[in-house]
Amino acid sequence: MNGVHDMGGMDGFGKVEPEPNEPMFHEEWESRVLAMVRAMGAAGAFNIDASRFYRETLPPQVYLSSSYYRKWLLGLEALLLDKGYISKDDVASGHSVAPAKSLKHGKFSMADVERIMVRGKFGRPAPGPAKFKAGDRVRAKNIHPATHTRLPRYVRGHVGVIERDHGCHVFPDTAANDAGEHPQWLYTVAFDGRELWGPDSDPTIKVSIDAFEPYLEAV
Amino acid sequence: MSEHDHHHHDHDHSELSETELRVRALESILTEKGYVEAAALDAIVQAYETKIGPHNGARVVAKAWTDPAFKQALLEDATKAVGTLGHVSRVGDHLVAIENTPGRHNMVVCTLCSCYPWEMLGLPPVWYKASPYRSRAVKDPRGVLADFGVSLPKETEIRVWDSTAETRFLVLPMRPAGTEGWSEDQLAELVTRDSMIGTGFPKTPGAPS
Numbered sequence: 001m002n003g004v005h006d007m008g009g010m011d012g013f014g015k016v017e018p019e020p021n022e023p024m025f026h027e028e029w030e031s032r033v034l035a036m037v038r039a040m041g042a043a044g045a046f047n048i049d050a051s052r053f054y055r056e057t058l059p060p061q062v063y064l065s066s067s068y069y070r071k072w073l074l075g076l077e078a079l080l081l082d083k084g085y086i087s088k089d090d091v092a093s094g095h096s097v098a099p100a101k102s103l104k105h106g107k108f109s110m111a112d113v114e115r116i117m118v119r120g121k122f123g124r125p126a127p128g129p130a131k132f133k134a135g136d137r138v139r140a141k142n143i144h145p146a147t148h149t150r151l152p153r154y155v156r157g158h159v160g161v162i163e164r165d166h167g168c169h170v171f172p173d174t175a176a177n178d179a180g181e182h183p184q185w186l187y188t189v190a191f192d193g194r195e196l197w198g199p200d201s202d203p204t205i206k207v208s209i210d211a212f213e214p215y216l217e218a219v
Numbered sequence: 220m221s222e223h224d225h226h227h228h229d230h231d232h233s234e235l236s237e238t239e240l241r242v243r244a245l246e247s248i249l250t251e252k253g254y255v256e257a258a259a260l261d262a263i264v265q266a267y268e269t270k271i272g273p274h275n276g277a278r279v280v281a282k283a284w285t286d287p288a289f290k291q292a293l294l295e296d297a298t299k300a301v302g303t304l305g306h307v308s309r310v311g312d313h314l315v316a317i318e319n320t321p322g323r324h325n326m327v328v329c330t331l332c333s334c335y336p337w338e339m340l341g342l343p344p345v346w347y348k349a350s351p352y353r354s355r356a357v358k359d360p361r362g363v364l365a366d367f368g369v370s371l372p373k374e375t376e377i378r379v380w381d382s383t384a385e386t387r388f389l390v391l392p393m394r395p396a397g398t399e400g401w402s403e404d405q406l407a408e409l410v411t412r413d414s415m416i417g418t419g420f421p422k423t424p425g426a427p428s
Contacts, residue, residue, distance in 0.1 A: 008330030008357045008381065013350040016366040018413075022344050024268060029242040034342075035263040036246060039255045048385075052332055068333070068348045070238055077245060086248055094244035096251035108255040113262040117270060118338065119311025122385040150383045152330050154357060166313060166386055186384050197358055204376050207357045210384035 044104025124183035148176035326417030
């Protein structure tokens, strides 16, 4: 979706402000939100693509004015409500008043903590041969899916070069909507700064994205 | 942030923000429904606070600076190479190490959300997840570096890696001059988090830390 989360190349957000000696969490609740998102994901309530999509679908003004973990909280609530794991009555009362729904991987318990400290596996067997190889020139398609996608707007319609082939991976565009993993070939595609930002761009810049095969067409 | 206070539900709610109330309510709902064990949530937070952090990435960089065979293996398949180091936390698949050279500087961003090599660097800092960095890193990386007080020769190529998939990128910074003969432990002390994101350099020997 063409949301405000897709902000690569936008102007007006100001300077980057690193915080010296930044704490891991600024408020205790932030750590609880992180833990709830990780636990409910690991228990099978949703996948990582759906959790990203629900943050992206927050209204733009909410997305831009909310802190990082506030966005995680709002996305998590909306996702759990939509999937039926919690109800509006639960939220209104602050306690569980509706029956629980069964989780794909069962209750998240102490025994599950260690495994979630390593990222999940997204590589999948190839359903067919790769269409592109390193060195190929490709164009990022001019497409505008209304739902989740990992093709940022700033590369659409632009020509780059395939640099690396990462094998086949879960396709976020379908996985986010519970429409299946549909594994796709994934490539690092590098674009010249001037191709993306025009003749006034700094000529020393190159930008790459990791692009799923359906995002690309041969040039 | 230290230990989670199990008695917080008894506190006077008037002191709490709307967000805090909402978080506590959601946690109550999830535990009451039997979806999550409250103690397991505590354990997740504790694991993030103690097990991951830039010290993991620093070990990997220091090893690459002292062991050419390891460096080559790291650049070929970082997940596999890091897996051979027993003292560094396990990493997920598709970790990619990218080498800075005198001619090329690498910088990592996630314009769409906040993808970051957690196992190597810990949780990302707020600036990495915030709009100024995410919006500008791909269009004006030199301007972003200037915000960090970093400048590069004007002919240096700057390569920005936008983390748009489940690949994760770790920058292998250049080894600082004046560190000949240093041990891995000494070198690891020079490796900063920002030098592994590409928004900074390693510390210089002898400079105040």
